[in-house]
Amino acid sequence: MFQRQKDSGNQPTNYVPGRGRGAVGFITRSDIGPAKVDIGIEQDDDQNDYNDAKYDEWNGYSIPLFNMGDYDDEDREADLTYNSVDRKMEERRLKRMPNNLPEKPSIVNQFSDLKRELAKVGIDEWLSIPDIGDYSIKKKKQDKITPVPDSVIMSAQLSEKNLQTKAHDLNEIGEARGALLSLKLDKISDNVSGQSVVDKRGYLTSLASLPHLSENEIGDFKKARLLLKSVIQTDPKNSFGWIAAARIEELDGKLPAARSILAQGLQQAEDQEDIWIELSRLETPEKAKLILNKAIQTLPHSVKIWLNAVNKEQETQAKIKLLKRALEFIPNSVDIWKELVSLSSEQEALVLLYKAVECIPKNLSLWLALAKLETYENAKAILNRARQNLPQEPTIWINAAKLEESAGKDKQTIAIVLSKGIKILKKNQVKIVKEDWLQEAEIAEKCSNINTCYAIIKAITLEEDKQSDNSWKQDFTQFEQRGSLHTARAIIAVEAERQNNFEIWKEYIEFERRHKDEDTKYFDQALELAVSNLPQIEQFWIELILRKQELQQNYLEVFEKSPKSENILLTLSKLEKQQGNYEKAYQYLQYIQDNLIPSDKTWVKMFKLMLLMNKQIEQAEKILKQYPQSDKLWILCGQAKINQKDYQGARQIFEEAIKTLNNSLNVWLTYIKMECQQQLYTRARPLIDRAREKNPKSSQLWAQAIRLEIDAKNHKAAQFLLSKALQCCQLDGELWSLAIELEPKTTRKKKSADAVTLCVDNPFVYLSTAKVFLNEGKIEKAKRWLEKALILEPRLGDAWAYLYLIEKEILQQCISRRPKYGRLWKQAKETLNQKYDIEKILIEASKLAQKDIAKLE
């Protein structure tokens, strides 16, 4: 491709390239090669440095003086000679050096001479060489001592218990303690008995507990025996020493020894009942009886011994016999009487109790037991007698109240009895503490003496100062939390009657409503009481009417009694309407119109009813003028016109409504819906725009607009509106559910997942997700989503409709929940012109739902 154009002949001989054209080289980096350039300039032959510093007197200049001549044979010979001389000299030098050492002598070599000496060392000397020991830091770290965990010590102890190694240690400790004790004890024994400073009883109990401490202290028995011996010596009349000594023997397994100790004790201290009982405990049953017999002979007035003897007997008859004998000696022992009464039959018991009461008139329990066994009349008399004997005992009065209740007296009379009782108690200087009485009331409730409970609270409340207003509330909540419902009820009922104001009655009713599940009777009672005490409050009347309706009782009686107020009448008319008795409902409303001054609420109800009954609304305009601010009235009027197919009229009404109400979303929505239903989309669109201008944030309007486009089969516009709407209201469930439905089938699931994560717990989103699954035929999944939606909003009619498609059994459940919301639900209601027949609406809505799912395809 490229060729040299000129060729200036051949290379001349002796031509030096580069230099031939006058080029000069350069030296940049002397390290990479000889960059010396022979530039061919003649130099001085003698370039040597004849500096004085390099002059040596012997050698002269260090520079060879004769190196300019040629290197000839003579020179070579001379060099060889010199070299040979040098070699010889080197050899000689090496010989003189001691046994030619290696360049790097190893440690073995260095110490080889010393090692040779080691051969002379004897075995003893070897052994006596001390260890050097390891002082390195590393070793030290490893030797760190960590404490042994307690668990290890414990387990070691347990395993070695038999080996006595630990026990030995503990023995030593025990001995030390024993030594200390004996020292003290000796001091005491030196003193005159009775003057000792040490508390003997406490000391003994501590001793008694000693052997129980652990098995390891078995070795202490000896010591303990010694100690107890000294105790007994100091005070032989005291039963504790004897018993403790016997116990130690028993613990050591030496029963005969224990018995003999006790026998000795009896010789010393015959009058100690404890020793007798202890002995009988240690003996066999037969011997025990004998011993106790002896004991009874020596100590006939000891209740303990008698009771022990009774316990030792096997047969009931023998026991009774023994007890009766005991009573001969000790007639005033409550324990023996009680024992006897509990053993004998009812008839005998009655007789016995009469006697017992005579013997011990001051004992309450006997009186009460007697009263319980007697008939009503006699019991009353007995309680009166008891009262005379024990004038300061409030329990008698409460028992009297219980008695009255068991006789079937109502709570008012019981309350009177109790308040009388309280007065008498007060006279007898008994302090009336409210808390105690409330406690009594609670106990009475637990014994299911409900009337008594009420009576106690009534009596105590009446007794109280009227001023203390709020203390009852505390008691009330306290008892309610504790689950003592009757007590709580009694408190609030008494309080409600006493104060008789709206709040307290309301609270009472709320309380009953809370506990309606347990007993509905009280709820009804509360309502009746409230109505009778405060007849002017219509709320209670309404409650009562609703309750009667719930129980399917005749509520007309209630109505007759109630003040004929508007709210009550409205409630009644609503009830009638729910049962489908439109005529009756209408009559009630008419009644309001005729007799009272109807509010807009009544008119709304009236219009609704008329729409349901397909009646003409005549006075519409007049009423609208009367209540221009009620959007419901406007909407109803419009609806009426729509029903008559007078769309022009409806439009006029809506326009007017918008003008007068300024901005009512409901009116807008109804208006738009009307146009949509007639498929006049060109009319509806500007309406939506106008409405949105005033309510830019309303998701309902957006949803309506999107639905309109869907209905108009204008999918692109719907998508566009949807994206705008979602920008405006990001977290609206309804819009998201629309978004899911508008999504093409392939990406629909992803969209629904997005929606579920964005709008957490929104029933509409769940509903749409369920719809997606239904469309795919995944019925189980759809059902789960629908149930989720219904948990969030049990009154969502659409969800019920879809669920009805899957399962027909949910009908009853649906009716009980009374669904209300949902687009399809409302549509179904409107097409049926039905409001309360849930079954029909549900079926209709499910038909619509079927269509809706089909639309999704």
Added chain:
Amino acid sequence: MSYLLPHLNNGWEVDQAILDEEEKLVIIRFGHDWDPQCMQMDEILYKSAEKIKKFAVVYLVDITKVPDFNTMYELYDPVTVMFFYRNKHMMIDLGTGNNNKINWAMNDKQEFIDIVEIIYRGARKGKGLVVAPKDYSTKYKY
């Protein structure tokens, strides 16, 4: 691509090539045709030769066959590119510290052309040293 560019086979030819050129820049690559780095550089040279033919000529010299300049010009690198204009060795400041030559294989044709152009402009103005448009100090290590 070395076979497409003219080779100079002895010192005489090299000298003559430098001397004969009156108007153009003479670019000489010293190296071996078989050396991979040389190959890379030759590729660049060949590609740019056509473009710069109006103001520069390119020759290749084998430093084993023609060892005459090795000492003079310190030709110890695998590839060396030198510039001459009217028998003057043109120096160029590449930022590498060695202003005498390019002693690495370049990888961008346009960069090379730019360098050649700058040298030519400097040479026309009578300058002996020009500054390269780009600094190569960090890119090529020595």
